[in-house]
Amino acid sequence: MIDSFRTIKSSTFSEIKITRSKFISQAFPVSSHQEISDKIKEVKKEYYDASHHPYAYRLGIDKNEFKFSDDGEPSGSSGKPILESIDKLELTDVMVIVTRYFGGTKLGVGGLRRAMSEAADLCLSKAILLEKLITEEMNIEFDYTFMNVVMNLIESEKIKLSGNTSVEKCKLTLEVRLSKIEKLKTDLVSLTNGGIKIISKF
Numbered sequence: 001m002i003d004s005f006r007t008i009k010s011s012t013f014s015e016i017k018i019t020r021s022k023f024i025s026q027a028f029p030v031s032s033h034q035e036i037s038d039k040i041k042e043v044k045k046e047y048y049d050a051s052h053h054p055y056a057y058r059l060g061i062d063k064n065e066f067k068f069s070d071d072g073e074p075s076g077s078s079g080k081p082i083l084e085s086i087d088k089l090e091l092t093d094v095m096v097i098v099t100r101y102f103g104g105t106k107l108g109v110g111g112l113r114r115a116m117s118e119a120a121d122l123c124l125s126k127a128i129l130l131e132k133l134i135t136e137e138m139n140i141e142f143d144y145t146f147m148n149v150v151m152n153l154i155e156s157e158k159i160k161l162s163g164n165t166s167v168e169k170c171k172l173t174l175e176v177r178l179s180k181i182e183k184l185k186t187d188l189v190s191l192t193n194g195g196i197k198i199i200s201k202f
Contacts, residue, residue, distance in 0.1 A: 005132055013123065025098045026043065027095070030057060054071045054098055055098070098119045135175040138199070139198075140197065141169050143192075
């Protein structure tokens with residue numbers, strides 16, 4: 001079960017020169033096609049005098065959604081090596097754009113490919129990597145006599161308590177990592193001798 005993914009905390013920037021060409025690389029955390037489209041427009045507007053802005057992105061927890069573009073550079077020279085830089089770190093919800101200012105010397109497809117890879121690697125090396133957990137909301141209801149054992153379990157399993165609407169009975173809302181849901185249900189039922197009401201999507 002996939003219940004976590006790696007991404008970057010915030011955008012990063014780097015700049016290198018290779019054979020007089022300047023490569024400006026930027027990495028962004030993204031979560032939608034609209035964000036991706038906006039970032040491309042922003043970068044092209046900021047560096048309007050550059051001819052090419054190849055990019056790559058990968059989206060989603062299953063990492064099946066991705067795209068790369070050479071943006072006018074020789075086919076296979078730019079977008080794919082940028083995506084490979086993202087994939088080396090096993091990242092998703094990430095986009096990298098490398099803006100190139102041509103310095104007058106052609107690098108060839110192989111040279112350009114290496115340069116794009118180096119520019120993307122450098123940019124991503126500056127990023128703070130995050131592991132994000134995929135959680136599901138669980139609502140539980142039980143008598144106050146079970147409060148201590150239930151709270152001890154929640155704390156020991158590092159479960160996030162996101163809501164408390166207790167009145168006559170304890171009513172708690174938990175954010176539970178997907179891989180922990182079934183075991184938590186079993187443990188809660190056992191600790192309360194079946195005296196607990198559990199509502200979740202699983």
